[in-house]
Amino acid sequence: MPPYRLPPYHRQSPAVRLVNFLCAVLLTLVLIAGIILFVLWLSLRPHRPRFYLADFSIPSANRQSGLANLPVRFAVGEHNPNQKIGIYYDEIVASVYYGDQLVAKGPVMQPFYQAPKGDTPLLGQLTATGPTPTDPAWGRFSGELAAGNVAMRLLLTSTVQFQVKMWDTKHHRMKVECDFRMNGDGTLQQQDKNSQCALYF
Template sequence: MPSYLSRRERPEVRCINFLCAVLLTLVLVAGIIMFVLWLSLRPHRPKFFLDDFAIPNLNRQSGAVNLPVSFTVGEHNPNQKVGIHYDEIFGTVYYNDLVVASGTVYRPFYEPPKGDTPLRGQLTATGPTPGDPAWQRFAADAAAGSVALRLLLNSTVRFQVKVWDTKEHHMKVDCEFRLRGDGTLQQEGKNKQCTLYF
């Protein structure tokens, strides 16, 4: 056998090398396409902003029981192609560790991509009363015109990409703010972004 034939690859080997190169190229292209799709469809968390909060007559001497608690939290879906399904939203207002008011504040709803919804809540205060250990501090803060409160919103959410829904995620929104003595939101608390936990 001539020596130049031994140095040339056999046709079977060249065919296998060509098929491997084509297969690797297809895998690389498919990987890039999947990565770009994942980046474009990856859900981003919603954003929440405290727009308003009020407890009228907060500084009355008979306690905060039965006072109306009203607030508006702005919800924004930053996703371009991903919608968000919210289950019922439950809200709790705290003064330190004392529950001031709690209850369901919003019905289940769907937020389309790039959508905004003002979550308007109405609750009734259950405390503090003059008999509570925290009442003296609460009354002193109200008299000084600066009552520190927290609003917690809890719900379960699912992200929707086209017709596909993700698994459920428990969501907690934590808004910290201060009220004036008359029960209205201090200016620096307006449109303040709340902390979101998943």
């Protein structure tokens, strides 16, 4: 039986070793660049603002002649969660709905800039146009008002733009939707105070 022999060792040529070294260096650089880009993307990616319904009221909402010409007051808190990104807001328009019926609508905030990690109270006062006793929704509205449990909806619409370092992103159409319930005296129910509103872009 012939003795066992190890297979002969073939040394790589200098050219092959150089190619392997360059490939290893290239892959390492690609990995490092990928990690850096990922970290930059995380730090520069804009986070959406947050909105909270702080208060709402329609004084004398329980009068028999309807809501027409009554003041509609509300307060919404806005928070920018970004650490290094500011937000430009165009004019903010508010709309208040009972079901599908528009109760009040109008501009409530002029264009403004929200600094990073900043908070801005949005204080609105509108004039109600209905429902009135002649509206089809009045019967249901007055019944829910007498029961002290009226489902309402506040919409805020605007156009926003994020400021990332020295450049601005494209404009985004924004809609904030706050669903809440109103007491019989026209005030906001306690459980809906400071509730977070839905945000759509």
